[in-house]
Amino acid sequence: MTNKLWDKGFQPDRMIEEYTVGDDRQLDLRLARYDVEGSLAHIAMLEKIGLLTAEELEMLSAGLRQIAAEIDEGRFEIEPGTEDVHSQVELLLTRRLGDAGKKIHAGRSRNDQVLVDLKLLLRDELHRIAQEVRTLFDRLQELSERHKGVLMPGYTHLQIAMPSSFGLWFGAYAETLIDDQRLVAAAWHIANQNPLGSAAGYGSSFPLDREMTTRLMGFEELHYNVVAAQMSRGKSERAAAAAIAAVAATVGRLAMDVCLMMSQNFGFVTLPDELTTGSSIMPHKKNPDVFEIMRGRCNRLQALPNEIALLTTNLPVGYHRDLQLLKDILFPALDEMHRTLAMADFMLAHLRVNEHILDDPKYDYLFTVEDVNRLTLAGVPFREAYRRVGRAVQAGEYRPTREVRHTHAGSIGNLCTEQIRRKMERVMEEFE
Structure with missing residues (x-):
């Protein structure tokens, strides 16, 4: 039975x-x-x-x-x-x-019943992700301030370009997470609407008090139109997927940077032995497996919006059983996002920075722009200063001053950490 x-x-x-x-x-x-x-x-x-x-x-x-x-x-x-x-x-x-x-x-259908459950779940899960993103943000800002005086090479086209710093690098990922957090907040608002009373999608002949249930469940808004409420099945999940994918893109890119920087060809960062893995035949290996797996998991999470889009695209108005499959897609992704954010914070807490990277003369050319600008500030026209430094480089006579004087907002010498923190705090206020 x-x-x-x-x-x-x-x-x-x-x-x-x-x-x-x-x-x-x-x-x-x-x-x-x-x-x-x-x-x-x-x-x-x-x-x-x-x-x-x-x-x-x-x-x-x-x-x-x-x-x-x-x-x-x-x-x-x-x-x-x-x-x-x-x-x-x-x-x-x-x-x-x-x-x-x-x-x-x-006065209920299973359709609006599952919608309520999913929206309540998404509201909680997205809030939890937002808190985890904030934790990672705080970690990155702390590392940015701690290492703000440590210079490192900046690259364009994977070629040595200009001086950067660990303060800039950590801080860049912190601020980028704010943009991702805005998407998490947007998805949270979309989920935070009450569909109860829409029944099978066309309302009920009972005199339901939908405003009352909205207050009782703490939703910030009511899905007024009953058809629109049913149409939100899939839309809420799609918004959550977009937010998850955005966070994953940032964390995955950070993981790739660490994998690259740990290579002996770079040697910018290291990890304690116990947080790396070895080789079955090469006794010297210290592999960044955690960050490699993190990169792979984040790449999978970036496929999430497309998978949901393909499942829901062109469904006509009303409920369809296809929508049941959204749980198969989204629930594991939520778990993956929580696990990945926690691991990223844990690993960054143990990351060690090389404070003497630029001692190597192969990074001398990082300072060409600094020297062009120094001559320009001394009154030499910019194009003439550019030619002088360029000729010295071509003749093998260039000797860098190794002075970095960046003072404008957001530069090596002015990270604007507090201003960036206030940006994040304004986004976090939306979840209150």
């Missing part, structure tokens, strides 16, 4: 059920506490509009809180034959409370 919200008294073929349900029961466990949260708000509203008595509300609320405690304790499970988390919660209430448990679905 199966327990399905749509049960009409016959049994579907087992092969059909296994194919359409897939891993949904396991994935739905992640939604359990959100399903209870949505149900608590919904029954409070049903009591207000007269579809439940005060006694029924009290009894159902106590039953839902008991289920919530079981979820928190890890004792909740979706039984074999029960299709999803929504069915399981209703089944438990009916089994324990009798006919009152059957009343919690009035």
Whole structure:
């Protein structure tokens, strides 16, 4: 016997059920506490509009809180034959409370029920990602300030170009994360809208108080149009995917930089032996495997928006079962993002900087622009100064002054760390 919200008294073929349900029961466990949260708000509203008595509300609320405690304790499970988390919660209430448990679905469809669960989950997950991004940002800013006096080569076309610094390098990734954080905030706002009451996508003949459930669940806004609310299935996930991909692009690029800089041909940074791996035949190897795996994982995460887009593109208005597959795509990606951000912060905490890179004479040419500008500031026309230094380089007579005097905003000598921090704080305020 199966327990399905749509049960009409016959049994579907087992092969059909296994194919359409897939891993949904396991994935739905992640939604359990959100399903209870949505149900608590919904029954409070049903009591207000007269579809439940005060006694029924009290009894159902106590039953839902008991289920919530079981979820928190890890004792909740979706039984074999029960299709999803929504069915399981209703089944438990009916089994324990009798006919009152059957009343919690009035005014709802499984469509808006799963939408509520997903939006509550995305709201929490995106907020958590934002906090993890902020932690990584703080780490990068601390490293930027700590190493702001350590010069390093800057490159264009992978050719030695101009002086840079570790302060600039760490600080650049910190500020870049702010742009990514804006996308996380945008996705959070998109998720933070209440779809409950849209039912199957066309509303209900019950006098539902949708503003009430919006307040009870702490949504910042209501999805007013019921069709638009249903259309947000896939759109919320797509926005979250874009935010995850943006963060992953920045972290993946940082990982690539570290892999390059750890090469003996560069030798800009090192890691403790215990954070590297060796070779089965080369005893000298210290490989940056963590950053290589991080780079690969971030590249996979950047494919996320495309995968969701291909699943949802050109679906006509209304619910379609294809949308169930979004959980298969998004849930593992959320876990990957959390794990990667935590590992990036951990590894950067142990990164060691080479403070004497520019002692090597092969980096002398980094200072040509500095010397051109020094002559220009002394009154030599820029093009003439450029020719003088260029001729010295061509003749093998160039000797750098090795002086770097960058004072403008955002340069080696003026990192604007506090201004950048305030930018991040303004973005973080959106999550309040």
